[in-house]
Amino acid sequence: xxxxxxxxxxxxxxxxxxxxxxxxxxxxxxxxxxxxxxxxxxxxxxxxxxxxxxxxxxxxxxxxxxxxxxxxxxxxxxxxxxxxxxxxxxxxxxxxxxxxxxxxxxxxxxxxxxxxxxxxxxxxxxxxxxxxxxxxxxxxxxxxxxxxxxxxxxxxxxxxxxxxxxxxxxxxxxxxxxxxxxxxxxxxxxxxxxxxxxxxxxxxxxxxxxxxxxxxxxxxxxxxxxx
Ligand SMILES: *[C@@H]1O[C@H](CO)[C@@H](O)[C@H](O)[C@H]1NC(C)=O
Ligand SMILES: *[C@@H]1O[C@H](CO)[C@@H](O)[C@H](O)[C@H]1NC(C)=O
Ligand SMILES: *[C@@H]1O[C@H](CO)[C@@H](O)[C@H](O)[C@H]1NC(C)=O
Numbered sequence: 653x654x655x656x657x658x659x660x661x662x663x664x665x666x667x668x669x670x671x672x673x674x675x676x677x678x679x680x681x682x683x684x685x686x687x688x689x690x691x692x693x694x695x696x697x698x699x700x701x702x703x704x705x706x707x708x709x710x711x712x713x714x715x716x717x718x719x720x721x722x723x724x725x726x727x728x729x730x731x732x733x734x735x736x737x738x739x740x741x742x743x744x745x746x747x748x749x750x751x752x753x754x755x756x757x758x759x760x761x762x763x764x765x766x767x768x769x770x771x772x773x774x775x776x777x778x779x780x781x782x783x784x785x786x787x788x789x790x791x792x793x794x795x796x797x798x799x800x801x802x803x804x805x806x807x808x809x810x811x812x813x814x815x816x817x818x819x820x821x822x823x824x825x826x827x828x829x830x831x832x833x834x835x836x837x838x839x840x841x842x843x844x845x846x847x848x849x850x851x852x853x854x855x856x857x858x859x860x861x862x863x864x865x866x867x868x869x870x871x872x873x874x875x876x877x878x879x
Contacts, residue, residue: 703729704760705753709846713751720786723795727786728803729753734821735846737838745822747839748812750776751847752785752803759806762853765840766802766810769860771832774818778859779810806855809843811836 706714713731720727732750736743766783768775781789785801788794802808814832816824826832844850 703753705729705731705751705847707848710848713846715750723786725786725797727752727797728755730785731847734819735839735842737815737822737835737842739842745815745835746820747815747836748819749809749839749843750779751809751843752801752807754803754805754807756805761851762855763807763809763849764802764855764857766808767813767856767858767862769858769862770817771829771861772814772817773861774812775810775858776812776818782859784808784810811839813839 710731713733715727715730715732717727717729718725730750730752732748734746734748737745737747766775766778768778778784780795781787783798783800783802785798785803786795787798788796812818812820814820814824814826814835815822826835844852
């Protein structure tokens with residue numbers, strides 16, 4: 653699996669620009685295949701036929717796209733929940749993710765990871781107010797669909813990390829950013845196994861301090877873990 657860390661430490665504007673360009677390009681000639689569940693959450697057996705990401709391990713993470721509180725439209729196929737930072741049966745540390753498969757058929761073998769910065773800022777703030785499929789921005793009355801969602805371009809996963817942030821579980825005990833990278837890498841191995849993403853190209857992106865996370869995860873250790 654190849655890792656492509658496509659940015660430096662202050663990448664917000666630059667990555668948004670190139671993503672918009674790439675999105676326009678990706679969407680011009682190709683018909684969108686409705687591989688996900690555009691008509692809302694379906695019975696897992698039906699969804700299984702439709703989505704390559706639904707399997708016996710991932711089913712329990714399926715989100716009811718029409719059942720999100722206060723969101724009165726379908727957000728489409730997605731998976732959210734907690735996965736441990738290692739395969740150790742006794743692992744008590746877990747990171748929280750929300751994974752949205754893309755509607756773009758050209759993205760079938762790739763995934764982008766989004767990090768907010770901080771350190772310690774929840775990536776759900778990016779998902780819910782910046783680049784996710786639905787938005788509830790400050791000063792607005794209700795959530796709305798986001799026509800510029802990065803999920804139009806590629807499969808996206810927003811991850812809360814490190815342990816201690818947001819919905820993550822366990823006692824925060826890391827001492828430095830190398831520990832942080834390893835914590836994330838351990839989680840990501842569980843994620844790849846759960847959704848059968850072996851062999852996918854992985855892009856790491858984010859904003860602000862997240863550039864630092866990417867330089868850590870773009871390491872040999874990390875690549876060995878997900879290969
Ligand atoms: C999804 O949520 C909607 C709205 O709450 C509900 O009517 C529907 O039964 C839910 N679907 C499933 C499969 O739980
Ligand atoms: C998990 O916990 C059990 C019971 O405390 C212990 O016997 C076992 O060695 C632990 N396993 C690992 C991999 O730490
Ligand atoms: C993104 O996808 C949504 C849902 O298919 C669509 O309504 C929207 O127009 C797309 N956005 C762009 C910029 O093409």
